[in-house]
Each structure stands twice: as C-alpha cells, then as structure tokens.
Amino acid sequence: MKMLPRRTVLRGLIGGTALALPLPRLVSMLNGNGTAYADGSPLRPRYLTWFFGNGADPAHWVPAAVGVGDAWAPSTALAPLAEFKPWLSVLSGYQVAVPAIYAHKSAPAAVLTGAQAMDGGDVQLPSIDQLLAPVINADTAFPSGLHVGISNVTGAGALDFNISFSGPNAPNPPNYDPVALFTNLLALSGTLEPDPALFRRKKILDAVAADASELRAKLGSQDKERLDRHLDGLDQLQAQIDAIANAADCGMPVDPNVAYPDRGADGAITRGRCQAFADLLTFAFSCELTRVATHVFSCAACHAGYPEAGLGEVTFHEDFGHRLSPMGVDFGTAGFHTGVEYTMSCLAELLQRFRDTPDGAGNLLDNVAIYATSCVGLPWDHRMDDFPMLVIGKAGGRLRGDIHHRSAGENTSMVPFTLLQTLGGAQPSFGAAEGLVSAGIPEILA
Amino acid sequence: MPRADPRGALLLGVLSAGCYSGLSGRADGAGSDDASATEPGGSGSGETAEVPEPAEVEAPTVRRLTQAEFTHSVRDLLGPVDLSAIEADSNQEGFFAVGAARVALSPAGVAAYELALDAATAQAFADPANAAGLVACVPATVADVACIRDAIAAFGRRAWRRPLNATELDRYAGIATDVGVETGDALVALRHALWGVLQSPHFLYRVELGTPSEDDGGRVKFSSYEMASRLAFTMWNTLPDDALLDAAQADELATSTGIAAQAQRMLADPRARQGVANFVAEHYRLWQLEEKAKDTTQFPEWTPTLKAAMRQEMLARIEEVVFTTPADFLSLYDDDKVFVNNELAALYGLPAVEPDAFHPATLPAGDARRGLIGSAMILALNSLPARTSATERGQFIAETLLCKTVPPPPPDVDTNLDDDDGSGGPVVHRTLREKLEPHRENPACAGCHNVTDPLGLALEHFDTMGRYRETDLGLTIDASGELDGVPFVDAAELAVALREHPDALSCLVRKLYTYTAGRLPFDAEDDFLAAIGVEFEVNDNRFDRLLLAIVTHDDFRFAHPADSVLGTDQGEGP
Incomplete structure (x- = not known):
C-alpha cells in the first residue's frame, strides 16, 4: 500500500486515529489470495433491496415448474434474469398477511417492514435493510446504507418515494442523482489526492455536533430521537472524511457523465440511469464503502411511463397496471407484461455487474443477497396474494440459488426474515401483528 | 428505536367506525364531543364542586425548516444563491409544516445540507464586494478578530433567530481562526465560520420550545426571540428581519400589543405575500402539480x-x-x-x-x-x-x-372503473x-x-x-x-x-392554525379557534385579518392553552 506523504500529513492534521476508522476495503485487508480478510475470516456479505412499483401478473411471473436446478426454468417475466439463474431464488405463492387498508401501501409496508403502514406515508417498524445495517454495515462509510432511485414520479397514496425506514418517521429517501453519488464515492475511493480543506469540514462538523448535543439535552424524547439521527449524519460525514484521508486506491467509480451522457434527467426511467446506478452500487459494494443499499426502480403505485419499453408516455400504473389504456384490456395486459420484463432487464444490469466483479474467491453476486419485490401482486385487482418476491445472490454461500419455491399462501414476511437470519440478525422474529413471523424458509438456504 | 405508534390503533378505530363526516384534524384524533370530555378529578364525594383535571397536551417539538423556509432563509442571508437538492419534505396531515415537526432527517440529508450550504456560501463569498454586503463587518486580515466575531454574531443572530451565547460565538470564531491560520485569507475564514453557523441545528430547525412563566401561572411561554421566529415563519415563510429581532431584544414580543405592532408592519411587507403563497401552496398542494x-x-x-x-x-x-x-x-x-x-x-x-x-x-x-x-x-x-x-x-x-x-377504501375493494370488463364482449361506455x-x-x-x-x-x-x-x-x-x-x-x-357552508369558515381557520402550529389543534384549543373564527367573520372574512387574529391572540404566545398542561415527555430521555 503506497501512502502519499500529503495524505500522511493530512491524517496528522485530523488526528491520525486510523485504526478506529471505517475504510474502503484495501488490498492489505485481504489474505494473500484475496479470498478472505487477512485474519482469515470470510468476506462480509452485502445486502440490497430492489423495489419496483405496480406488481406483477402471476400468470406471467411465476415459473411453470417448482424445484431446483434443471427442474425449473424462469418465466417470461423473469427471462431477462435467466443468465443469473444459478443465483436466483423465486419465491411464489406468498401472501401479504396484513389487511389491505391502503392500496399500494399496506402491501409494500408489509413486505419491507413486516407490519401495516401508518397514515400519511409512514411505517411502524424499520425496514429489512435497516435491521441489517447495524449487523453488517456499522463499520462502513455509510452505516445506514446507500439509497438510490430511478423514477421520482409519485404514486398516489403510497409510501411516498421511500422503501427504507429506520423506524416511524425516519425514512432514508432515495438519491436520484448518479453524479452526486459518483462524486461522493470518488472522494471515498482513494483515487484522488485528499483536499487539505477536509480538516476545515471536520472542524465545522465538530462545532455543529457540539451545538446539536447541547440542544439535545433540552429536548423531549421524540425530538431527541430526531436529533440523534441528525448526529448520526454528522458522525457519518466525519467518518467519511477520515476514510478519505486514509484510503488507499480503491479504483475509480464509473463517471455517469462519461459513460451515460444520454441517460436522461434525474428521475426519468431509462436504461442509462439503471446502468449508472448499477455501476456505482457495484463499486460501493466491491470496495465495501457500504454493505447495505436500496434501489427503487419505481415507487409504490408509480405513475411514471416506460417510454424505452415502447409503452409511450402514458402512465404505466394507469394504462397498464390498471389496464385502463384506451386501446383496451388486452393491450393493457400485454403492455403490463412488457413493462415488467423491461423492469427485470434493468435489474439484470445490476446483476451482470455484480457477477462480473471479482469478490473474494468468487464474484460479488456470490457474496450479496438481493431482495426484489413490489407494492402489489396482480395490480388490476390490487391482489396481495402470489406476491412477486425474488432473492438473488448467494450471500457468501449462505443461499443455495437456482430454485423456484412455491408456498401455499404463507406470510410474505418469511422472505425478509429468512434474509435477516441468514445475514446474522439476532432477532427471533420479524414484523408485527398479522405480519409477524418467527420462521424462515429453509428451502432457499445452502 | 422501533416504537409502537398509538395513532395506529386510533386509525383502525376510525376505520372500523366507518366514514366520519364531522370536522377532522384534532391532535388527539377525536372526532366527537364525548371523546374530548375530560375525566373529572378526585373521587367526586366531596361537598365542593369537582375541579376537572387540566387537559394534558403534547409539548412543542422542534421543526426542521421546510424546503421553502430553508430556501427563503438562505437567500435572505446570502442573496440569490443556487441551492442544490436537500432532503424532501414529508407531507403529514396535509401539510409539510406538520411533517417538519415529526419526521427525522436521514444521515444522507445531513450530508445534503453540508453540500448545499458549502456551495451557497462559496458562491456568496466568491466576490468580496458581494460578501461585504452580507456581513456586518469585513475583516481586512485574519488578525482582525473583533471584526470577525462581530460578523459572526450579527449573521448568527439573524440565522438562528436569537443571539449566539459566548460559547457558541467562541465555537464559530474558532473555526475562522483555524481556517485563517491555514489559508491566511480572512474572508475565506469567515465564510467557513458562516458555513458552520448554517449547518447548526439552531438554523436548520425551528427551536421554539418556550419556558414556564411564573407570571402566567407556570404556563409555558415563548420568549420574545421565539415569538420573532414564529411570526416570521408564519407570516413571511422566512427568517425575522433585524427590526423584528430588535423588537425581540427589547422584549417587545412578550405582549399581544407588541406583537400586533410588528404583525401589522409585517403584513405590509412584500414578504407577507410569500408567506400567504406558501400556505396556499401547502394547503391546496400546489407543489404536487x-x-x-x-x-x-x-x-x-x-x-x-x-x-x-x-x-x-x-x-x-x-x-x-x-x-x-x-x-x-x-x-x-x-x-x-x-x-x-x-x-x-x-x-x-x-x-x-x-x-x-x-x-x-x-x-x-x-x-x-x-x-x-x-x-x-x-x-x-x-x-x-x-x-x-x-x-x-x-x-x-x-x-x-x-x-x-x-x-x-376498505380492504380488497375493486377500484377498477373500466368500461371493458375483459370478457372480450362489446365495450359499453x-x-x-x-x-x-x-x-x-x-x-x-x-x-x-x-x-x-x-x-x-x-x-x-x-x-x-x-x-x-x-x-x-x-x-x-x-x-x-x-x-x-x-x-x-x-x-x-x-x-x-x-x-355558504357552515363549516367553510371554521375549516379554513383550523387548516391555517394546523399549518401555523405544525400540528393538529388540541381539543383544548377549541375556544381559541372559535374566537379566531369570530374575529375572522367580523372582519369580513379577510385572510389578512385572520392571520393577524391568530398571531396576536394571547394563546399564540404560549405552548399550550390556559387550563392545560404539557405532557411529561419534555426534557426526559437518555
């Protein structure tokens, strides 16, 4: 590891407490052949929630046969994921158990948090990614994870744009701007010469944190919780500055403006935007700048259109999700299927990059667990049974992959609970009330 | 961290009771008269009349500046700077103002503030002549400590809606000193101190919590500085100006008379249009367009x-x-x-x-x-x-x-209203x-x-x-x-x-008050709201008079109505 003198000077300025700092993963942190950490412990798994709005049609989504390996083949909807079949677990037949009080809201709240939604876009419990963050991500540059989104078009009455919640009234809204994420990751990559001005930021953040701590002492408990989250944000910035000052070269993330100059405006649904975020998430996971992320393709009940899929500028939710196209129901059904296949092809952009990125003894897809799901089952009837749920990746050998497992209407909460347990969460159960489960799905484990 | 929210049970209760068509939007969620009844205190066996327990109401919470408040405030302080995206507002009870009092900022949101304010302060200070118009004193050298402190103090008073105390001033002057040593540039040093002042929670949140007032029977009363903030954000959707802060410094905002004088002045100011426009934007959801x-x-x-x-x-x-x-x-x-x-x-x-x-x-x-x-x-x-x-x-x-x-809608309802039933038969419109x-x-x-x-x-x-x-x-x-x-x-x-609907007027009063308070009205505020409604009506339903009636009412100076007490949550917790 070559450390530049200026970096050393800077580290001296900041206090030089390198051992306590979160670091991008360095070559020196791995063993001789790069298959494990230097102390011999296996690489930590990564986790990602991949969410898309407006559901799926079970007739199009669910593979015809159940089983493992050659016994099953991906459905038409999942054809874009066929080349990732060895890592793919299709979980069909699961049913959202919480009552459907809010269309497109009760269900996403249930599959993300295991509990009913609250009025006004809120949830009762933390989402699965935030339960995993303290387990596998506390020592990274983004302890609460990275949260990105493709479409920023709203869905009426749904959970706003959010799929990640640290708790009630504590969302982690997605970032729609890949350039902003690139800039942030680039600074953390160790590629750039650290700016001596970093120490000024640290001084300022120290002052702001002192203000916040003094104020905190005067507040009631709910305000304390809110200010604690603000302090978490200040801590995260401080940790990132330390990481910049100490990082070795982690490679260079892909610049969206160079690779995808025609990707469209922030918030637009385009393949270029999917690719840009896929590159950046791959970099962040590979470098262990974070081990937890969420990716919103489109929010619950999203009203955006899918022009690249040949579906025009009409709203996907209306014309196809509810089959209200003036062209009729058959056209609506076909267009809906096309849109879901397009959605899966954007997911494939991420999977391809994960698979092609070496990580430990295998690739990133071997070491990740992706939970892909939606806000509704069959959308035109707002169904909450036979819910679209995928688990992708092998989570460091913990998941078997290449399986279609069908349930006879069991609780959707079992899927996130399986991932929580598999990735080290100590919680004996997941969810609340009708959504509460304490059993996982052994069939998908290795 | 996860906590059950009693509103969940409440919501289900409302739902199971069917569609309620009375006036909505009470802080305790009650929609009927009996729900607002206070349990009588004592056993009721004495000869004297029973004295009702005072109603317990929620203590005020800090409110993150809404995007509109943040934007207007930064531009009041720094001029017409560009601002990169900050974390989105949350709409609750129909208002960002309510979401701002409930929803926590994410860690990424803190980073977004740092980034936006870095660029904004850098832009404002890029031209020394422009910077000179923004601060009370322009330091010639990094050794001009008194000038730097004056500049931070004046800027800080405006930004935080109150003077910085000695510790706080030292804290931000210390940043200027350190950056001055590193760069030798006094203006760069000052810019960094002000970048910090703007990242402080005292700028980013409305800290209007009040303190118990002995003269008012222990009722929690907002200070004059807190009142300046309440008036400015309510009427202008931005920070107080120096005149309002001077009135606060003279403690003139401790009485309705003092407030009325300022409120009249503020209504005549062009910023009042910005304030009313923001209420309307939230109330009618203009932002959603x-x-x-x-x-x-x-x-x-x-x-x-x-x-x-x-x-x-x-x-x-x-x-x-x-x-x-x-x-x-x-x-x-x-x-x-x-x-x-x-x-x-x-x-x-x-x-x-x-x-x-x-x-x-x-x-x-x-x-x-x-x-x-x-x-x-x-x-x-x-x-x-x-x-x-x-x-x-x-x-x-x-x-x-x-x-x-x-x-x-109730569970599992078919919300489709399509002419085509999918049967393949003729479509009948x-x-x-x-x-x-x-x-x-x-x-x-x-x-x-x-x-x-x-x-x-x-x-x-x-x-x-x-x-x-x-x-x-x-x-x-x-x-x-x-x-x-x-x-x-x-x-x-x-x-x-x-x-001509009998609820039209009272509903507008209730909505404006919800927006103003950043919360649903308490039951115990029914009399207050009724009085405001009367005032509105006798003033020919003029909105400017309604605004004045709210901000000059005695109750606007207190965190809770007379005959009520704050919940015991305040100041507790680890």
Missing part, C-alpha cells in the same frame, strides 16, 4: 408551461383577494374571476389575451365553472392521468375545504356516475363515497385537465347533487353552496 402526470397521448396540451400557468393563476387569485383588493377570502370559492394567459384562456374557453401574459378575466354568466373548484389547477390535480376522479375531487372538497374525514353507483350502494363503501362522489360528480363537466366538456364520450353528464342538505344542479351551484 409539478409531478402530476397525465396521459400526454390523449392530452398533449398537458405541458410544463400549462402546469406553471395553472399554478400562477391560483397564486394570482389568492394575491388578489388577500392583498391587491382585500376581500372575503371565501369569495374565492364561488368567484367568476379568473386569471389567464393564452394557454390557460384556451383551456377555459376564453378569448386570447394580448399580450400573452397573465390578465384578469371574467367567466361568462351561467358558466358551470366557478370559484376554486372550477380552477384548472384544482381540477387537474385531483384527477387521474387519463380520466377524472370524482372520488379524488370530492375528497379535496370534503377534506380540504370542509374538514371532513374520508378514510381510505358508462358515465362515471354510473360506474361509481355500486360504491354508493355497497354499505362497505357508501359511508365515504356518499360524502365524496356527489361532490366530485358535480365536476364531471371538466376533464382530467380541467377543460369543459359537454358530454363524457357522448354520454349526458348529470352534475346535480346535494351538499349536506343543500341541492345543486351543477358545479356553479355547488361552488355557491361551498361558500
């Missing part, structure tokens, strides 16, 4: 410029009735006056205007389009991408204008009224749909963009209905019925 999608294959006229025109028209209507020609605010509900440029004139079926800029215009006599519910903005916003929605439009009228509660008929006949749906649909169906002559149509796909539209016993034949008559 930007992201409102329409099927542009069917409605190619749905352009960004049309949306901007709709927004501008709504603000012009408000400006007219509140400031230009102050009049009865409720006249907005059934007025025949509109404002149009050519794009909007075409949509309203009015002649083109010359030049193509906003002009006042009058709708023809006998036109079905009248008032707020006839505005393109309200009609388009409360519609679906390719069709109208009687339910959404009715919900807007019921909830936003009349404060009725309309819960979401039906009017929206016919399609919605089953909802009003089904007991599980009727409670709510009987509230919303008759109101929304009255607007069926206006398509999803708000353009008049004589028929719906050739079918005759029946726009008649009834609002709480008052029959109407079309949208114009509904507009009149709305203006």
Whole structure:
C-alpha cells in the first residue's frame, strides 16, 4: 500500500486515529489470495433491496415448474434474469398477511417492514435493510446504507418515494442523482489526492455536533430521537472524511457523465440511469464503502411511463397496471407484461455487474443477497396474494440459488426474515401483528 | 428505536367506525364531543364542586425548516444563491409544516445540507464586494478578530433567530481562526465560520420550545426571540428581519400589543405575500402539480408551461383577494374571476389575451365553472392521468375545504372503473356516475363515497385537465347533487353552496392554525379557534385579518392553552 506523504500529513492534521476508522476495503485487508480478510475470516456479505412499483401478473411471473436446478426454468417475466439463474431464488405463492387498508401501501409496508403502514406515508417498524445495517454495515462509510432511485414520479397514496425506514418517521429517501453519488464515492475511493480543506469540514462538523448535543439535552424524547439521527449524519460525514484521508486506491467509480451522457434527467426511467446506478452500487459494494443499499426502480403505485419499453408516455400504473389504456384490456395486459420484463432487464444490469466483479474467491453476486419485490401482486385487482418476491445472490454461500419455491399462501414476511437470519440478525422474529413471523424458509438456504 | 405508534390503533378505530363526516384534524384524533370530555378529578364525594383535571397536551417539538423556509432563509442571508437538492419534505396531515415537526432527517440529508450550504456560501463569498454586503463587518486580515466575531454574531443572530451565547460565538470564531491560520485569507475564514453557523441545528430547525412563566401561572411561554421566529415563519415563510429581532431584544414580543405592532408592519411587507403563497401552496398542494402526470397521448396540451400557468393563476387569485383588493377570502370559492394567459384562456374557453401574459378575466354568466373548484389547477390535480376522479375531487372538497374525514377504501375493494370488463364482449361506455353507483350502494363503501362522489360528480363537466366538456364520450353528464342538505344542479351551484357552508369558515381557520402550529389543534384549543373564527367573520372574512387574529391572540404566545398542561415527555430521555 503506497501512502502519499500529503495524505500522511493530512491524517496528522485530523488526528491520525486510523485504526478506529471505517475504510474502503484495501488490498492489505485481504489474505494473500484475496479470498478472505487477512485474519482469515470470510468476506462480509452485502445486502440490497430492489423495489419496483405496480406488481406483477402471476400468470406471467411465476415459473411453470417448482424445484431446483434443471427442474425449473424462469418465466417470461423473469427471462431477462435467466443468465443469473444459478443465483436466483423465486419465491411464489406468498401472501401479504396484513389487511389491505391502503392500496399500494399496506402491501409494500408489509413486505419491507413486516407490519401495516401508518397514515400519511409512514411505517411502524424499520425496514429489512435497516435491521441489517447495524449487523453488517456499522463499520462502513455509510452505516445506514446507500439509497438510490430511478423514477421520482409519485404514486398516489403510497409510501411516498421511500422503501427504507429506520423506524416511524425516519425514512432514508432515495438519491436520484448518479453524479452526486459518483462524486461522493470518488472522494471515498482513494483515487484522488485528499483536499487539505477536509480538516476545515471536520472542524465545522465538530462545532455543529457540539451545538446539536447541547440542544439535545433540552429536548423531549421524540425530538431527541430526531436529533440523534441528525448526529448520526454528522458522525457519518466525519467518518467519511477520515476514510478519505486514509484510503488507499480503491479504483475509480464509473463517471455517469462519461459513460451515460444520454441517460436522461434525474428521475426519468431509462436504461442509462439503471446502468449508472448499477455501476456505482457495484463499486460501493466491491470496495465495501457500504454493505447495505436500496434501489427503487419505481415507487409504490408509480405513475411514471416506460417510454424505452415502447409503452409511450402514458402512465404505466394507469394504462397498464390498471389496464385502463384506451386501446383496451388486452393491450393493457400485454403492455403490463412488457413493462415488467423491461423492469427485470434493468435489474439484470445490476446483476451482470455484480457477477462480473471479482469478490473474494468468487464474484460479488456470490457474496450479496438481493431482495426484489413490489407494492402489489396482480395490480388490476390490487391482489396481495402470489406476491412477486425474488432473492438473488448467494450471500457468501449462505443461499443455495437456482430454485423456484412455491408456498401455499404463507406470510410474505418469511422472505425478509429468512434474509435477516441468514445475514446474522439476532432477532427471533420479524414484523408485527398479522405480519409477524418467527420462521424462515429453509428451502432457499445452502 | 422501533416504537409502537398509538395513532395506529386510533386509525383502525376510525376505520372500523366507518366514514366520519364531522370536522377532522384534532391532535388527539377525536372526532366527537364525548371523546374530548375530560375525566373529572378526585373521587367526586366531596361537598365542593369537582375541579376537572387540566387537559394534558403534547409539548412543542422542534421543526426542521421546510424546503421553502430553508430556501427563503438562505437567500435572505446570502442573496440569490443556487441551492442544490436537500432532503424532501414529508407531507403529514396535509401539510409539510406538520411533517417538519415529526419526521427525522436521514444521515444522507445531513450530508445534503453540508453540500448545499458549502456551495451557497462559496458562491456568496466568491466576490468580496458581494460578501461585504452580507456581513456586518469585513475583516481586512485574519488578525482582525473583533471584526470577525462581530460578523459572526450579527449573521448568527439573524440565522438562528436569537443571539449566539459566548460559547457558541467562541465555537464559530474558532473555526475562522483555524481556517485563517491555514489559508491566511480572512474572508475565506469567515465564510467557513458562516458555513458552520448554517449547518447548526439552531438554523436548520425551528427551536421554539418556550419556558414556564411564573407570571402566567407556570404556563409555558415563548420568549420574545421565539415569538420573532414564529411570526416570521408564519407570516413571511422566512427568517425575522433585524427590526423584528430588535423588537425581540427589547422584549417587545412578550405582549399581544407588541406583537400586533410588528404583525401589522409585517403584513405590509412584500414578504407577507410569500408567506400567504406558501400556505396556499401547502394547503391546496400546489407543489404536487409539478409531478402530476397525465396521459400526454390523449392530452398533449398537458405541458410544463400549462402546469406553471395553472399554478400562477391560483397564486394570482389568492394575491388578489388577500392583498391587491382585500376581500372575503371565501369569495374565492364561488368567484367568476379568473386569471389567464393564452394557454390557460384556451383551456377555459376564453378569448386570447394580448399580450400573452397573465390578465384578469371574467367567466361568462351561467358558466358551470366557478370559484376554486372550477380552477384548472384544482381540477387537474385531483384527477387521474387519463380520466377524472370524482372520488379524488370530492375528497379535496370534503377534506380540504370542509374538514371532513374520508378514510381510505376498505380492504380488497375493486377500484377498477373500466368500461371493458375483459370478457372480450362489446365495450359499453358508462358515465362515471354510473360506474361509481355500486360504491354508493355497497354499505362497505357508501359511508365515504356518499360524502365524496356527489361532490366530485358535480365536476364531471371538466376533464382530467380541467377543460369543459359537454358530454363524457357522448354520454349526458348529470352534475346535480346535494351538499349536506343543500341541492345543486351543477358545479356553479355547488361552488355557491361551498361558500355558504357552515363549516367553510371554521375549516379554513383550523387548516391555517394546523399549518401555523405544525400540528393538529388540541381539543383544548377549541375556544381559541372559535374566537379566531369570530374575529375572522367580523372582519369580513379577510385572510389578512385572520392571520393577524391568530398571531396576536394571547394563546399564540404560549405552548399550550390556559387550563392545560404539557405532557411529561419534555426534557426526559437518555
């Protein structure tokens, strides 16, 4: 590891407490052949929630046969994921158990948090990614994870744009701007010469944190919780500055403006935007700048259109999700299927990059667990049974992959609970009330 | 961290009770008189009359500046700087102002503030001459410590809406010193100190918590500085100016008289228009227009410029009735006056205007389009991408204008209203009224749909963009209905019925107070709100008088009504 003198000077300025700092993963942190950490412990798994709005049609989504390996083949909807079949677990037949009080809201709240939604876009419990963050991500540059989104078009009455919640009234809204994420990751990559001005930021953040701590002492408990989250944000910035000052070269993330100059405006649904975020998430996971992320393709009940899929500028939710196209129901059904296949092809952009990125003894897809799901089952009837749920990746050998497992209407909460347990969460159960489960799905484990 | 929210149980209770059509929006969620009854104290066996326990109400919470408050405040301090995205507001109870008092910022949101304020302060200080206009003292050298401290103190007082204490001033002056040592540039040093001042929670949050006042029987009272902040954000949607802070320093905002003097001055200030516009933007959800999608294959006229025109028209209507020609605010509900440029004139079926800029215009006599519910903005916003929605439009009228509660649909309801049943048989078009008929006949749906649909169906002559149509796909539209016993034949008559509705006035008072307080009104504030309502009425329903009535009322200076106590949560916790 070559450390530049200026970096050393800077580290001296900041206090030089390198051992306590979160670091991008360095070559020196791995063993001789790069298959494990230097102390011999296996690489930590990564986790990602991949969410898309407006559901799926079970007739199009669910593979015809159940089983493992050659016994099953991906459905038409999942054809874009066929080349990732060895890592793919299709979980069909699961049913959202919480009552459907809010269309497109009760269900996403249930599959993300295991509990009913609250009025006004809120949830009762933390989402699965935030339960995993303290387990596998506390020592990274983004302890609460990275949260990105493709479409920023709203869905009426749904959970706003959010799929990640640290708790009630504590969302982690997605970032729609890949350039902003690139800039942030680039600074953390160790590629750039650290700016001596970093120490000024640290001084300022120290002052702001002192203000916040003094104020905190005067507040009631709910305000304390809110200010604690603000302090978490200040801590995260401080940790990132330390990481910049100490990082070795982690490679260079892909610049969206160079690779995808025609990707469209922030918030637009385009393949270029999917690719840009896929590159950046791959970099962040590979470098262990974070081990937890969420990716919103489109929010619950999203009203955006899918022009690249040949579906025009009409709203996907209306014309196809509810089959209200003036062209009729058959056209609506076909267009809906096309849109879901397009959605899966954007997911494939991420999977391809994960698979092609070496990580430990295998690739990133071997070491990740992706939970892909939606806000509704069959959308035109707002169904909450036979819910679209995928688990992708092998989570460091913990998941078997290449399986279609069908349930006879069991609780959707079992899927996130399986991932929580598999990735080290100590919680004996997941969810609340009708959504509460304490059993996982052994069939998908290795 | 995870905590159960009692509102969950409350919500389910409301739902199971069916659609409630009384006044909605109480801090305790109660919708009926008995729910607001206070349990009597003591055993009741004594000879003296029972003394009711004082109602316990929620303590005030800090409120993160909304995006609008943040933007206006930063630009008041730094001039017209560019601001990169900060974390989005959360709409709760119909207002960002309420979400700002409840929702926590994410860690990424803290980083977004740092980034936005770095760029904004750098931009403002890029030109020394410009910077000199923003600070009280321009240091010539890094050794000019007194000047740097003066500059931070003056900037900080404005930004934090109170003077910095000695520790705080030392803290930020220390940043200037360190950066000065490193760079040798006094202005760069000062810029960094102010970048810090703006990242402090004392800037980013409205810290208006009050302290118990012995002179007021222990009631928690806002300080004069806190009152300056409350007045400025309520009336201007931005920071206090120096005159208001000077009044606070002289403790002139401890009395209604002192507040009235400032409030009168503030109403005459151009920033009052910004303040009222922001209330309207939140109340009528103007912000949602930007992201409102329409099927542009069917409605190619749905352009960004049309949306901007709709927004501008709504603000012009408000400006007219509140400031230009102050009049009865409720006249907005059934007025025949509109404002149009050519794009909007075409949509309203009015002649083109010359030049193509906003002009006042009058709708023809006998036109079905009248008032707020006839505005393109309200009609388009409360519609679906390719069709109208009687339910959404009715919900807007019921909830936003009349404060009725309309819960979401019951579980597993079929919300499809398509003509094509997918059977492959011939498609038979039906009017929206016919399609919605089953909802009003089904007991599980009727409670709510009987509230919303008759109101929304009255607007069926206006398509999803708000353009008049004589028929719906050739079918005759029946726009008649009834609002709480008052029959109407079309949208114009509904507009009149709305203006004359007995709840219209009290609902507006309640909404404005919710926005002002950042929370739903307490039951214990019923008398206060009633008094404000009377004041509003005797002042000819003028909105500026309503605003004055709220901010100058005694209760506005306290964190809780007389005869109530704050919850015990305050100041506790680890």
